[in-house]
Amino acid sequence: METWAGLRPLLHGRGGRVTPQRMAIYEAVVGQTTHPSVETVYAAVRARFPSVSRATVYTTLGLFADLGLIQEVGGRVRRYDGRAGRHVNLVCERCGGVTDVADPRLEALERRTALRAGFDVRSARFELHGICPRCRALGRGAGRRAVRRTEAARDA
């Protein structure tokens, strides 16, 4: 598979190198419909390269985000979004789940805002944080700090 073929020129243009680890990380995020945490990506890459370290995953994901290949998604735990196109991420504060909602109007909003301020946009983050329908249905458990631990190990 050549899904990462486009990586080469991008990295070379920056004096960067194409390594097997980076290809594995790339494939673990780009095109995924989930929003993997660093921990999840780490586990996936580990299946092929048992010796990779977390630091490598962290820095590589950061690099890809700089290149605009993926988007960081905030929350208690950092996640990555490998989908193309602007969209809103709904982040559940209780379960940590993330849902995408595309909206064509976002592009226009972005252009308009950036232009007005003379700002050179590299990446965008549109997020709504709150409670997802499923968690709301489960009743109002403890307040905001209900489900917390080991969130990094799950996907969203």
Added chain:
Amino acid sequence: METWAGLRPLLHGRGGRVTPQRMAIYEAVVGQTTHPSVETVYAAVRARFPSVSRATVYTTLGLFADLGLIQEVGGRVRRYDGRAGRHVNLVCERCGGVTDVADPRLEALERRTALRAGFDVRSARFELHGICPRCRALGRGAGRRAVRRTEAARDA
């Protein structure tokens, strides 16, 4: 000054209490045009109440956010936004500065998106990351990892 007068009914309605510490925290965030980190608020409150602990500041800010009085702003370090109304935050990757750009259409976008997904919104993050006009004029410096450490101590 009575800026926090509205606090009383809000807190009482929840079985909460109005304390001097909470008033101080309130005044350190609401109406500010900056986006203070928890650390900044902590320092400000400490000037008046040298004995407050970080835990108090954390939980109180969380409480205010739940009440909708302020908005959490995610990132490497948690910040709070005391301004009313949705707006886009332009975050400069080089100098770390944050600029607000209000846009009335955001509210509608938010409502529409949340409704479609049955999502209960608690806070929103509309951010454009890139290079601000001032930094662009200064020419191209280092990459994303330029300004980083002790971010919690600075404002934005």
Added chain:
DNA sequence: AGATTGTCAGTAATGATTCTCAATAAGAAT
């Protein structure tokens, strides 16, 4: 006043993220 319940300070604990640095390997040049 006494009872009840919410809040505080202080501090330990937690856990995600980043750093350090020697060893390795990618890409360019020969």
Added chain:
DNA sequence: ATTCTTATTGAGAATCATTACTGACAATCT
């Protein structure tokens, strides 16, 4: 193909923001 330069890797320790916990204290109600 071999060598050279330098980005990248890995392993673990270190950092730092955020939470949890606990005993003391204070506000409100009866």
